[in-house]
Amino acid sequence: MTPAIRRPAARVGLYFAAFAIALYSAFPIYWMVSSSLRPTQELLLNPSLIPSELTLQYYYSLLAQTDYPRQFLNSLIVAVATVALTMVLSVMIAYGVTRQRIRGKKAIIAGMLYAYMFPPLLLAIPLYAMFTKVGLNDTLFSLVISHLTMTMPLGVWFLWGFFKAMPFELEEAAMVDGCTRLGAFLRVVLPLSVPGLVTVAIFAFLLSWTDYTFALVMIGSDVNKTVPLGLASMIGAFDLRWGDVMAGSTLIALPLFIAFILLSRYFVQGLTAGAVKG
Amino acid sequence: MAEVSLRKLRKTYGGVVAVEGVSLDIARGELIVLLGPSGCGKSTTLRMVAGLESISGGELFIGERNVTQLEPKDRDIAMVFQNYALYPHKTIRANLGFGLKMRGIDAAETVRRVDEVAEMLAITHLLDRKPRQLSGGQMQRVALGRALVRNPAVFLLDEPLSNLDAKLRVRMREEIALLQKRIGKAMIYVTHDQTEAMTLADRIVIMRDGHVQQIGAPLEVYDRPQNVFVAGFIGSPEMNLFPAEIANGRLRMGPSAEMSLPAPAGAPDGPVTAGLRPEAMHVAPQGLPFAVRAVEQLGSQTLLIGSIGDLSLRVMEGRRDDIRAGDTVAVSADPSAIHLFDRETEQRLATTASAAPAHA
Numbered sequence: 001m002t003p004a005i006r007r008p009a010a011r012v013g014l015y016f017a018a019f020a021i022a023l024y025s026a027f028p029i030y031w032m033v034s035s036s037l038r039p040t041q042e043l044l045l046n047p048s049l050i051p052s053e054l055t056l057q058y059y060y061s062l063l064a065q066t067d068y069p070r071q072f073l074n075s076l077i078v079a080v081a082t083v084a085l086t087m088v089l090s091v092m093i094a095y096g097v098t099r100q101r102i103r104g105k106k107a108i109i110a111g112m113l114y115a116y117m118f119p120p121l122l123l124a125i126p127l128y129a130m131f132t133k134v135g136l137n138d139t140l141f142s143l144v145i146s147h148l149t150m151t152m153p154l155g156v157w158f159l160w161g162f163f164k165a166m167p168f169e170l171e172e173a174a175m176v177d178g179c180t181r182l183g184a185f186l187r188v189v190l191p192l193s194v195p196g197l198v199t200v201a202i203f204a205f206l207l208s209w210t211d212y213t214f215a216l217v218m219i220g221s222d223v224n225k226t227v228p229l230g231l232a233s234m235i236g237a238f239d240l241r242w243g244d245v246m247a248g249s250t251l252i253a254l255p256l257f258i259a260f261i262l263l264s265r266y267f268v269q270g271l272t273a274g275a276v277k278g
Numbered sequence: 279m280a281e282v283s284l285r286k287l288r289k290t291y292g293g294v295v296a297v298e299g300v301s302l303d304i305a306r307g308e309l310i311v312l313l314g315p316s317g318c319g320k321s322t323t324l325r326m327v328a329g330l331e332s333i334s335g336g337e338l339f340i341g342e343r344n345v346t347q348l349e350p351k352d353r354d355i356a357m358v359f360q361n362y363a364l365y366p367h368k369t370i371r372a373n374l375g376f377g378l379k380m381r382g383i384d385a386a387e388t389v390r391r392v393d394e395v396a397e398m399l400a401i402t403h404l405l406d407r408k409p410r411q412l413s414g415g416q417m418q419r420v421a422l423g424r425a426l427v428r429n430p431a432v433f434l435l436d437e438p439l440s441n442l443d444a445k446l447r448v449r450m451r452e453e454i455a456l457l458q459k460r461i462g463k464a465m466i467y468v469t470h471d472q473t474e475a476m477t478l479a480d481r482i483v484i485m486r487d488g489h490v491q492q493i494g495a496p497l498e499v500y501d502r503p504q505n506v507f508v509a510g511f512i513g514s515p516e517m518n519l520f521p522a523e524i525a526n527g528r529l530r531m532g533p534s535a536e537m538s539l540p541a542p543a544g545a546p547d548g549p550v551t552a553g554l555r556p557e558a559m560h561v562a563p564q565g566l567p568f569a570v571r572a573v574e575q576l577g578s579q580t581l582l583i584g585s586i587g588d589l590s591l592r593v594m595e596g597r598r599d600d601i602r603a604g605d606t607v608a609v610s611a612d613p614s615a616i617h618l619f620d621r622e623t624e625q626r627l628a629t630t631a632s633a634a635p636a637h638a
């Protein structure tokens with residue numbers, strides 16, 4: 001804390017700024033949620049700040065009359081698979097490059113980050129061509145692989161910083177204490193990396209769950225559409241049902257909210273650990 | 279039967295030799311100190327014994343078993359690391375008990391042994407804390423405890439006290455010595471601090487550039503250093519080492535014939551490197567003129583820093599309040615306290631009056 005922040009006036013200013021920023025970023029979310037709950041009349045004609053009446057009609061119509069449940073499930077499958085594969089692969093790669101003497105490990109890390117800098121669309125088109133070649137086009141699996149191109153570099157890079165900051169003596173102590181190399185990793189390194197793992201998992205989930213670009217290129221058939229794609233096609237359809245769109249958006253955001261609330265403690269720890277030590 | 283036996287242990291990294299041909303038999307209950315300057319291969323040797331570093335050549339026996347190829351967990355060793363390496367996510371109790379748990383010792387027995395060791399190290403009140411809530415000294419105790427609890431055949435300690443302040447270091451040193459005698463197991467202790475080595479060791483192994491220079495009891499290496507390196511490394515303040523010439527039973531320290539001391543009996547004529555411990559020289563009514571440049575008061579002793587002719591020397595006296603920088607005093611030395619080394623090979627030269635302790 002700088003001395004300035006202890007002065008009451010500066011403090012009030014700081015709180016005011018924090019409040020303003022919070023309001024600014026929270027308002028669209030509030031608007032989305034409240035819009036999904038107001039009757040159509042009010043939504044389209046004179047939306048007040050606080051809805052006069054609440055209704056769940058859009059949620060009913062969304063879940064009962066559209067492909068939304070199917071899309072939601074698709075999104076969930078893709079996101080969970082992406083997270084799982086990201087975790088396993090990036091933990092293995094990151095641990096390998098930190099602890100083993102691997103030729104050109106700097107190049108591996110740099111290469112992955114370089115890949116991460118490509119706009120998704122640039123990767124999506126050649127990937128699509130490749131998937132078509134092997135007959136994987138228009139499958140959820142192809143989407144998972146595409147998402148890995150975004151999540152893996154991030155995961156490896158982040159965990160690399162995490163593992164690097166962890167003294168190797170800890171594993172050696174565990175090995176002397178009776179663990180195998182793998183045992184030392186599972187019992188000492190992984191538990192200590194939980195904040196990093198959670199952070200990577202959340203980021204991977206977020207990237208996969210909200211992805212539109214890759215889904216647009218990879219997925220053609222209705223049965224395989226994910227939620228962002230489904231919502232987008234709803235907007236393009238003959239009648240624009242804002243209420244349904246808002247309800248769909250709220251449902252997209254829901255798992256993210258839940259994850260953040262449950263895991264925010266680790267998440268913040270992970271971010272700062274990565275920033276300071278990595 | 280030796281408890282631990284190192285047979286020509288060797289370690290190379292790529293083409294670089296880090297440790298070359300270390301052979302050593304350690305008896306049960308013996309405390310061995312590996313001593314040497316930074317980079318001499320002490321840690322590497324210890325880590326080869328631990329199994330944390332693969333052995334490039336030679337063999338290692340613990341008890342009756344050849345453990346050269348075994349994993350650390352199968353070697354019956356415990357190790358204390360320089361930075362303690364306590365598991366940050368576990369309580370102190372879990373840290374202490376981890377090794378027992380991994381070896382399938384049942385919970386009740388684990389609790390009993392952890393409590394016993396905690397009592398022994400006076401850390402019982404810390405058992406429920408996490409490592410980050412401890413001071414350096416307390417972490418050190420826990421690290422020791424984690425080794426003790428396992429009751430292994432050999433204890434390995436790599437500079438365990440180097441992160442503690444001077445006072446605590448002395449206290450922990452005494453404590454380790456007492457503990458080691460009490461449990462009666464073999465211990466290998468790595469340090470670069472010769473005082474630690476002298477006070478703790480049953481035998482000291484002095485290393486340099488991966489090679490063992492000398493193995494012996496503390497006073498043995500102090501009294502009869504095998505070469506110039508050991509002579510300079512053991513003892514504080516450092517031994518005075520200087521080129522000299524032996525002729526007609528005199529040790530000539532400078533160009534003029536007056537600058538000489540009686541040589542030890544049986545010393546061969548010719549050029550030598552001579553060694554004289556500061557504490558073997560003393561201010562005397564008659565002797566060589568010693569120009570005092572600085573005076574260091576150590577309390578019960580007084581260290582005089584100065585020179586005879588061109589030769590810089592240190593002289594350790596009992597407490598003296600009367601000598602000032604700039605004074606010139608006469609100093610002399612007992613001929614039997616002079617160490618002689620070959621100028622070329624730097625190896626100790628035999629004399630009939632070996633530099634042995636003065637007492638009969």
Ligand SMILES: Nc1ncnc2c1ncn2[C@@H]1O[C@H](COP(=O)(O)OP(=O)(O)OP(=O)(O)O)[C@@H](O)[C@H]1O
Nearest residue numbers: 291294296314315316317318319320321322323470
């Ligand atoms: N992984 C490695 N790769 C290459 N050389 C190494 C490696 N580890 C150690 N060495 C070299 O081996 C030699 C011995 O190192 P070691 O760590 O045993 O020294 P030490 O006596 O413990 O020194 P210190 O007192 O500084 O801890 C050093 O010259 C060091 O550079």
Ligand SMILES: [Mg+2]
Nearest residue numbers: 320321322436
């Ligand atoms: Mg070392």
